[in-house]
Amino acid sequence: MRADLALVGFGNVGRRFAQLLDERRDWLALDYDLQCRIVGIATRRHGAAFRANGVDPADALKAVTSKGSLASLHENGDEAPDTFEVIRRLAAGDAELRVLVETTTLDIDAGQPAIDHVRAAMRAGCHAITANKGPAAFAYEELSALAADRGVSFLFEGAVMDGIPVFNLVRETLPAVDVLGFRGVVNSTTNEILTALEDGQSFDDALARMQAEGIAEADPSLDVDGWDAAAKTAALANVLMRARLTPQAVDREGIGPAIARAAMAARSRGARVRLVASAERTATGVATSVRPTELAESDLLAGLRGTANALVLKTDLLGEIAICQLGGGLTQTAYALLSDLVTVRRRQPPARRQAAPDRIP
Numbered sequence: 001m002r003a004d005l006a007l008v009g010f011g012n013v014g015r016r017f018a019q020l021l022d023e024r025r026d027w028l029a030l031d032y033d034l035q036c037r038i039v040g041i042a043t044r045r046h047g048a049a050f051r052a053n054g055v056d057p058a059d060a061l062k063a064v065t066s067k068g069s070l071a072s073l074h075e076n077g078d079e080a081p082d083t084f085e086v087i088r089r090l091a092a093g094d095a096e097l098r099v100l101v102e103t104t105t106l107d108i109d110a111g112q113p114a115i116d117h118v119r120a121a122m123r124a125g126c127h128a129i130t131a132n133k134g135p136a137a138f139a140y141e142e143l144s145a146l147a148a149d150r151g152v153s154f155l156f157e158g159a160v161m162d163g164i165p166v167f168n169l170v171r172e173t174l175p176a177v178d179v180l181g182f183r184g185v186v187n188s189t190t191n192e193i194l195t196a197l198e199d200g201q202s203f204d205d206a207l208a209r210m211q212a213e214g215i216a217e218a219d220p221s222l223d224v225d226g227w228d229a230a231a232k233t234a235a236l237a238n239v240l241m242r243a244r245l246t247p248q249a250v251d252r253e254g255i256g257p258a259i260a261r262a263a264m265a266a267r268s269r270g271a272r273v274r275l276v277a278s279a280e281r282t283a284t285g286v287a288t289s290v291r292p293t294e295l296a297e298s299d300l301l302a303g304l305r306g307t308a309n310a311l312v313l314k315t316d317l318l319g320e321i322a323i324c325q326l327g328g329g330l331t332q333t334a335y336a337l338l339s340d341l342v343t344v345r346r347r348q349p350p351a352r353r354q355a356a357p358d359r360i361p
């Protein structure tokens, strides 16, 4: 089955996804009968290109880094399209699967422009997969209803804990289980900073390292002020607990250089400070928070060092279930998009092969 993809966003995650698609090309073909082709790439400052026969991501990377623009790759030398034109052309194609791969920058005020990109693609009959937290954190109810209405998939496994299958875990393996709440460490940058402070390193050095590795958000205040964790908390609560929250509704406190003293003091007492995201069902809804919290050393979350993340789900039938990632990064996030793509494929009816007729004796 052929899948045409448009990458909206071609930064750290979009580029790693394009590489991974190439690295796993044979697996996708053999195990899932899936032949993928990138037909469009759109960015904010580097223009956009669409080619019905496929855009080579290596050429796109060269064009972005050398010329600063994708315009030269656009087909027939037409006037370069904008992002929505790339989505329109994707939708007009004849591939059996047409998929928007959305990896634009997180906007913490309203989740835009990612929500508009996902909405436009699904309205036009395309599937939408994204690593951006905005759509699930701000518009989960609307977008999942739209996906159901149009018979397409809206998937966002990479939005929380990189490639660790949090949403897949609940959707695919916990039928009829009620998630009553959760607590977790879901932001890699702040966890790396907190463990570096315990080891006597400086706040600024740890943050600079996370930025150099492409793990910190483009605007690092989103990480240290707790906004990234708040967006993930809202997304988790909306999807797993049917809450209707935005990140702004999460009771939030971030970390700054002054947290060093508390981190060292906690360590001297055999405890640890971690930025804990939590949610709990209450009589009136779902109460959520993100805040630095001192944890006993025996707490699973206290043992998470560096970029490790973990989420403990409190459920009605299975008690507490924990899922850990002992080191996240770009490959894991790109993998989440790849796994969403395979989910889109798996949801298609099996290819109908014409059976050879029985011989009449």
Ligand SMILES: NC(=O)c1ccc[n+]([C@@H]2O[C@H](COP(=O)([O-])OP(=O)(O)OC[C@H]3O[C@@H](n4cnc5c(N)ncnc54)[C@H](OP(=O)(O)O)[C@@H]3O)[C@@H](O)[C@H]2O)c1
Binding pocket: 008, 009, 010, 011, 012, 013, 014, 042, 043, 044, 045, 046, 047, 083, 103, 104, 105, 106, 113, 131, 132, 133, 158, 159, 162, 214, 215, 216, 217, 218, 329, 330, 333
């Ligand atoms: N990095 C990680 O480890 C990680 C992990 C989990 C989730 N995420 C999420 O994944 C997304 C991408 O992260 P990243 O690290 O790849 O970010 P990034 O390197 O800053 O890349 C963002 C890309 O989005 C493009 N973009 C921004 N606004 C756009 C618009 N209006 N239309 C079209 N393109 C637009 C940018 O274009 P220009 O190139 O022209 O600026 C850039 O190509 C973010 O939402 C982030 O929160 C990242």
